[in-house]
Amino acid sequence: MQDEAVVYIIDDDASLREALDSLFRSTGLSTRQYDSVAAFMAAAPPADTPGCLVLDVRLPGMSGLDFQQKLDELGIRLPAILMTGHGDIPMTVRAMKAGAVDFLAKPFRDQEMLDAVAIALDRGRQQRIASAKIEALKALHATLSPRERQVMALVSAGLLNKQVAGELDLSEITVKIHRGSAMRKMGAKTLADLVRMAEALGLAPE
Amino acid sequence: MQDEAVVYIIDDDASLREALDSLFRSTGLSTRQYDSVAAFMAAAPPADTPGCLVLDVRLPGMSGLDFQQKLDELGIRLPAILMTGHGDIPMTVRAMKAGAVDFLAKPFRDQEMLDAVAIALDRGRQQRIASAKIEALKALHATLSPRERQVMALVSAGLLNKQVAGELDLSEITVKIHRGSAMRKMGAKTLADLVRMAEALGLAPE
DNA sequence: AAGCCAATTATATCATTGTATGATAGCGCG
DNA sequence: CGCGCTATCATACAATGATATAATTGGCTT
Numbered sequence: 012m013q014d015e016a017v018v019y020i021i022d023d024d025a026s027l028r029e030a031l032d033s034l035f036r037s038t039g040l041s042t043r044q045y046d047s048v049a050a051f052m053a054a055a056p057p058a059d060t061p062g063c064l065v066l067d068v069r070l071p072g073m074s075g076l077d078f079q080q081k082l083d084e085l086g087i088r089l090p091a092i093l094m095t096g097h098g099d100i101p102m103t104v105r106a107m108k109a110g111a112v113d114f115l116a117k118p119f120r121d122q123e124m125l126d127a128v129a130i131a132l133d134r135g136r137q138q139r140i141a142s143a144k145i146e147a148l149k150a151l152h153a154t155l156s157p158r159e160r161q162v163m164a165l166v167s168a169g170l171l172n173k174q175v176a177g178e179l180d181l182s183e184i185t186v187k188i189h190r191g192s193a194m195r196k197m198g199a200k201t202l203a204d205l206v207r208m209a210e211a212l213g214l215a216p217e
Numbered sequence: 218m219q220d221e222a223v224v225y226i227i228d229d230d231a232s233l234r235e236a237l238d239s240l241f242r243s244t245g246l247s248t249r250q251y252d253s254v255a256a257f258m259a260a261a262p263p264a265d266t267p268g269c270l271v272l273d274v275r276l277p278g279m280s281g282l283d284f285q286q287k288l289d290e291l292g293i294r295l296p297a298i299l300m301t302g303h304g305d306i307p308m309t310v311r312a313m314k315a316g317a318v319d320f321l322a323k324p325f326r327d328q329e330m331l332d333a334v335a336i337a338l339d340r341g342r343q344q345r346i347a348s349a350k351i352e353a354l355k356a357l358h359a360t361l362s363p364r365e366r367q368v369m370a371l372v373s374a375g376l377l378n379k380q381v382a383g384e385l386d387l388s389e390i391t392v393k394i395h396r397g398s399a400m401r402k403m404g405a406k407t408l409a410d411l412v413r414m415a416e417a418l419g420l421a422p423e
Numbered sequence: 424a425a426g427c428c429a430a431t432t433a434t435a436t437c438a439t440t441g442t443a444t445g446a447t448a449g450c451g452c453g
Numbered sequence: 454c455g456c457g458c459t460a461t462c463a464t465a466c467a468a469t470g471a472t473a474t475a476a477t478t479g480g481c482t483t
Contacts, residue, residue, distance in 0.1 A: 100322040103306050107313035116306040156429055169407030172470070185431055191471065201375030206412040362459055388462055
C-alpha cells in the first residue's frame with residue numbers, strides 16, 4: 012500500500028475509531044481521528060496529500076452523506092468509505108451515487124475495510140495524477156498573453172496562420188509570433204503536442 | 218422522454234410486470250416483458266436501440282446481479298435499474314459498483330422508477346453518442362492500409378515527415394503519399410483533426 | 424520619467440508541407 | 454493474363470510554417 016497515505020477516521024464511537032486506527036496502522040498507514048465532521052474540518056485542511064476518508068453515515072452535526080456532498084462542493088476530492096450500523100438501501104444508493112468507494116454495514120470484516128481503503132487510495136492516486144496534469148497545463152496556459160491564448164485556440168482547432176490572422180484581424184506575421192510564443196511557453200515541441208494540450212484544456216474556438 | 222426507447226422488464230412476478238408495463242406506456246415508452254433472464258436473451262438481441270433494463274435482483278435461473286456482469290462481459294451496454302424485495306446493503310453496493318443506474322427497494326413510488334428510467338435512458342443515449350463516434354472512427358481507420366496506419370500514428374505523435382521516413386526507413390516522399398491518403402480516408406481536413414482522431418483511437422507510437 | 428512587457432508589423436531566410444505528374448513493382452483475384 | 458490496390462521513389466512547384474532582426478505603439482511599474 013502507500014505508506015505516506017493518511018486515513019481520516021470520522022466516527023463518534025471512540026472504541027471503533029481506536030479499532031480502525033490500529034487496523035490501519037498495522038498495515039503501515041497513517042491515521043487521524045475525529046469524532047465529528049466539524050472536528051475534521053477544523054483540524055486538518057487535507058491539502059493534496061494522499062489519503063481517504065472512513066466515516067459513519069450517522070454523525071453528530073452533519074451526516075456522512077451530507078458531508079460527502081459538501082466536500083464535493085468544496086472541491087475536496089477525497090475518496091470516502093462510508094460505514095453504517097443501521098443503514099438502508101436508499102441510503103446506500105445515495106452514497107454510491109455520490110461517489111463513495113464503498114459502503115460497509117457494521118459489523119464488517121477487517122479485510123473488507125482494508126480492501127476498500129486500498130481501492131480508495133488507488134482511486135485517489137489516479138485522481139491526483141490526472142488533476143496534476145491538468146493543473147500543470149492550466150498553469151502554463153495562464154502564463155500566455157490573451158492574444159497567445161486566442162491564437163493557440165484557433166491554431167489547435169486546425170486553422171492555418173492565414174485564417175487565424177483573418178479571424179483576429181491581424182497580419183500573418185503577428186500570428187506566427189504569437190503561435191511561436193505559445194508553443195514555447197506551453198512547452199509544446201510540435202503542433203500535435205499543442206493540439207493535445209488544447210484538447211485536455213477543453214479549448215473550443217469561440 | 219424518448220419515445221423510441223424500449224424498457225425491458227425482467228421479473229418473474231407477472232402482476233408487477235404488468236404494473237410497470239402500464240406505468241411506462243403511460244409515459245409514451247415502449248416495453249418488453251420477460252419472466253427470466255433466459256427469456257430475455259432468447260427473445261431480443263437488443264442491438265443498438267435506445268433502451269434500458271428494469272429487473273429484479275432475484276430471478277429464476279440467473280440473478281440480476283450476475284446478469285449485470287454477464288451483459289458487461291458480452292459488451293452489451295444497456296443501463297440497468299435493479300429492484301429488490303429483500304435486498305441488503307452488500308447487494309446494493311455490488312449492483313451500484315457494477316454500474317447500475319439505481320437500485321430500488323420494493324415497494325417504490327412510481328415517480329422514483331420513472332426518474333430512474335429517465336436517467337438510465339439519458340445515460341444510454343450519452344453512451345451511444347460517444348461509442349458511435351468511436352465506432353465511426355474505427356471504421357475509417359480500418360480502411361487504412363498498414364503503412365497508412367503507421368504513418369498516421371507517427372505523424373499524430375508529432376514527428377515530421379522526415380522523422381517518420383527515418384523511423385520507417387522510407388523516403389520522405391513516400392511518407393507524404395501515405396500521410397495524404399490517411400488524411401483523405403479519415404476525413405481529416407487538418408493535422409489537428411488527425412491528432413484528435415488518433416487521440417480518440419488511443420493510437421500510441423509504441 | 425525611464426524601463427519593461429505585450430502587441431503589432433515588416434523583411435528575409437530556411438525548413439516543412441501539400442499536391443500533381445510519372446514511374447516501378449508485388450500481390451491477389453477473376 | 455490483365456485489373457486494381459498497395460507500396461515505393463523521384464522531380465517540381467506552390468503554400469505554409471519557423472525563426473531572427475528590427476521597429477513602433479501603448480500600458481503598467483518603479
